[in-house]
Amino acid sequence: MKKKIWGQLLSIDLYDCDRYALTHKKELGKFCLALCKEIKMVPYGKPIVKRFGDGELEGNSAVQLIYTSNITVHCDEIYNRVFIDIFSCKTFNAPRAKKFCQNFFKSKKMKFRNTYRG
Numbered sequence: 001m002k003k004k005i006w007g008q009l010l011s012i013d014l015y016d017c018d019r020y021a022l023t024h025k026k027e028l029g030k031f032c033l034a035l036c037k038e039i040k041m042v043p044y045g046k047p048i049v050k051r052f053g054d055g056e057l058e059g060n061s062a063v064q065l066i067y068t069s070n071i072t073v074h075c076d077e078i079y080n081r082v083f084i085d086i087f088s089c090k091t092f093n094a095p096r097a098k099k100f101c102q103n104f105f106k107s108k109k110m111k112f113r114n115t116y117r118g
Contacts, residue, residue, distance in 0.1 A: 010087075012097075012101050013083055029049050036071070041066040
């Protein structure tokens with residue numbers, strides 16, 4: 001019996017990002033909703049965007065629940081990096097998601113890993 005894939009996880013690390021996009025909570029909220037639309041996911045409620053931490057670890061994080069799981073975003077303002085995880089039990093277009101994220105944050109360098117869980 002072949003195992004069924006339970007979910008897809010795309011982890012994206014963006015470097016040399018536009019500082020404005022990662023330091024403004026409103027922009028992160030817009031990003032979450034726009035990413036949902038781009039990869040054909042249905043948001044469950046509004047994005048949750050919070051600023052917390054101490055010293056170099058202080059920054060913005062966002063969570064967007066989707067009907068098939070969630071999107072998380074963590075911002076590093078010291079080095080202008082953004083770390084994004086998209087997990088869904090419904091498959092999505094990873095190349096499209098990567099391109100959208102890189103363009104939104106105007107990243108000059110990206111690393112990623114796409115895995116299927118199950």
